[in-house]
Amino acid sequence: MSGVPVVVVGAGPVGLTAALLLARRGLPVLVLERHASPYGEPRAVHLDDEALRALADAGVVGDFLQISRPALGLRLLDGHARVLAEFGRDPGAGLHGWPQASMFHQPDLEALLRAAVGAEPLVRIEHGAEVTGLSEDNGVVSVRVGDRSVPARAVLGCDGANSTVRRLIGARMRDLGRADRWLVADLRAAEPLPVWPGVHQVCDPRRAATFMPVAGDRYRFEARLAPGETAADLALGELLAPFGAGRAEVVRIAEYTYRPQVADRWRAGRVLLAGDAAHLTPPFIGQGLGLGLRDVHQVAWKLAAVLSGEARESLLDTHQAERAPHARALVRLAVLVGALMTGGGRSAAAVRRAVLAGVDRVPAVAAFATDSRTPPLRRGPLVERSGRAGRRLAGTLLPRAQVGVDGRRCPVDEVLGSGSATLSRSASGLVAFADGRRIVLDDVDGVLSEWLGSAHTVAVRPDRIIRSAV
Numbered sequence: 001m002s003g004v005p006v007v008v009v010g011a012g013p014v015g016l017t018a019a020l021l022l023a024r025r026g027l028p029v030l031v032l033e034r035h036a037s038p039y040g041e042p043r044a045v046h047l048d049d050e051a052l053r054a055l056a057d058a059g060v061v062g063d064f065l066q067i068s069r070p071a072l073g074l075r076l077l078d079g080h081a082r083v084l085a086e087f088g089r090d091p092g093a094g095l096h097g098w099p100q101a102s103m104f105h106q107p108d109l110e111a112l113l114r115a116a117v118g119a120e121p122l123v124r125i126e127h128g129a130e131v132t133g134l135s136e137d138n139g140v141v142s143v144r145v146g147d148r149s150v151p152a153r154a155v156l157g158c159d160g161a162n163s164t165v166r167r168l169i170g171a172r173m174r175d176l177g178r179a180d181r182w183l184v185a186d187l188r189a190a191e192p193l194p195v196w197p198g199v200h201q202v203c204d205p206r207r208a209a210t211f212m213p214v215a216g217d218r219y220r221f222e223a224r225l226a227p228g229e230t231a232a233d234l235a236l237g238e239l240l241a242p243f244g245a246g247r248a249e250v251v252r253i254a255e256y257t258y259r260p261q262v263a264d265r266w267r268a269g270r271v272l273l274a275g276d277a278a279h280l281t282p283p284f285i286g287q288g289l290g291l292g293l294r295d296v297h298q299v300a301w302k303l304a305a306v307l308s309g310e311a312r313e314s315l316l317d318t319h320q321a322e323r324a325p326h327a328r329a330l331v332r333l334a335v336l337v338g339a340l341m342t343g344g345g346r347s348a349a350a351v352r353r354a355v356l357a358g359v360d361r362v363p364a365v366a367a368f369a370t371d372s373r374t375p376p377l378r379r380g381p382l383v384e385r386s387g388r389a390g391r392r393l394a395g396t397l398l399p400r401a402q403v404g405v406d407g408r409r410c411p412v413d414e415v416l417g418s419g420s421a422t423l424s425r426s427a428s429g430l431v432a433f434a435d436g437r438r439i440v441l442d443d444v445d446g447v448l449s450e451w452l453g454s455a456h457t458v459a460v461r462p463d464r465i466i467r468s469a470v
């Protein structure tokens with residue numbers, strides 16, 4: 001069985017990251033992609049620093065930092081482009097050592113993931129390979145591709161919004177809100193445009209819109225379409241002018257229907273869903289891809305543990321149990337933020353204007369508006385949220401703080417290795433138990449001690465999520 005691969009269906013960003021994460025755990029992987037060449041359309045432009053943890057474990061975060069730039073805050077505007085509130089964001093390193101939020105061009109991310117996959121001997125990609133059927137017998141999944149059948153030890157369905165794998169395992173999407181149609185325009189400018197460098201959100205129910213510099217010479221404009229309206233009906237130049245982007249070159253215009261949805265079933269035997277195959281979210285708070293990267297970061301070690309015989313098959317039950325509530329929480333938050341910023345009619349817009357006046361000067365509101373932390377995972381077999389420390393820390397992500405070890409400075413992840421570990425306070429500082437070794441750490445910047453607070457010991461899972469804290 002050791003030569004039989006895990007099959008990843010779909011070579012989008014989630015499938016490619018999954019392939020790298022599985023290969024780093026020693027598993028051979030076959031990626032099956034129906035398109036003959038990469039899709040390459042720009043979609044996601046924002047990722048938070050928690051999601052970068054998955055890219056770090058996949059070995060590509062250094063390359064990602066080269067193609068991205070720090071996100072620089074949020075400006076809320078009324079329908080006349082007057083600023084209602086402005087929330088700046090510190091572009092410096094956050095809790096995980098990277099900017100709290102980064103802007104990037106999705107095809108650049110996909111290109112660097114493909115390059116990393118190409119350099120990984122354990123991963124093979126087949127293009128022009130559309131998966132049409134699945135059956136499982138005795139721990140082996142037969143994956144139907146054209147007129148052949150490919151054996152797999154497990155299958156990860158990362159095949160996007162219209163997922164075939166989702167249909168084949170009998171799962172359905174459940175709506176968490178109304179569908180919303182948007183125009184999405186990708187822009188470029190030979191000279192930098194005279195624009196504010198953060199995200200502009202137009203909070204006008206008559207024409208909700210978003211404008212933002214992305215990375216390099218790229219910019220993005222999105223506008224909600226009214227029922228029956230098409231992208232061709234909009235005078236783009238007029239809509240872009242208030243942001244100072246009237247002379248940008250429009251390189252692509254598309255219409256997208258955003259559906260807030262989460263699948264009702266994420267697993268059937270050894271077949272699991274991840275990414276857009278499992279959830280879809282509206283554009284507000286920019287979490288679609290981030291959710292998918294978290295899915296595969298959290299499922300890769302579980303799959304490796306089951307396939308190596310270290311863990312029982314039932315470990316895979318925790319995939320949906322942990323990921324679905326997290327996805328639902330963020331999709332609902334996106335729906336709520338969208339309604340608060342752009343919903344209602346004229347009177348709602350007036351109330352919004354009154355409420356937002358001066359709100360950006362309230363520190364708690366400003367902190368909430370720019371906080372990149374996502375909700376902790378719920379209590380379950382791998383998240384023991386008991387006791388004071390457990391309720392505060394279990395289910396959250398360990399900061400990727402810098403530590404000193406043997407006179408050398410490195411991120412704590414490097415010390416903890418790729419398995420489970422513990423981190424404790426001791427008389428001599430912090431002590432990690434990882435890979436059967438006891439390692440004394442110097443908490444050089446004091447980040448870990450501050451984060452631990454009154455907790456004495458935390459148990460850290462392979463995906464750096466805190467399992468328990470005392």
Ligand SMILES: Cc1cc2nc3c(=O)[nH]c(=O)nc-3n(C[C@H](O)[C@H](O)[C@H](O)COP(=O)(O)OP(=O)(O)OC[C@H]3O[C@@H](n4cnc5c(N)ncnc54)[C@H](O)[C@@H]3O)c2cc1C
Nearest residue numbers: 010012014034043044045046131159160275276288289290
């Ligand atoms: C306009 C827009 C803006 C967005 N902005 C953000 C943002 O700022 N931040 C964010 O986090 N997210 C954002 N998103 C969401 C993000 O782009 C998606 O969540 C992400 O691309 C999903 O990646 P994926 O790998 O799951 O799916 P996809 O990228 O859709 O990849 C799925 C792959 O599977 C292949 N496939 C499908 N069926 C089969 C089959 N039967 N056999 C073989 N292969 C198959 C497809 O060809 C495709 O290559 C945005 C989305 C849009 C549309």
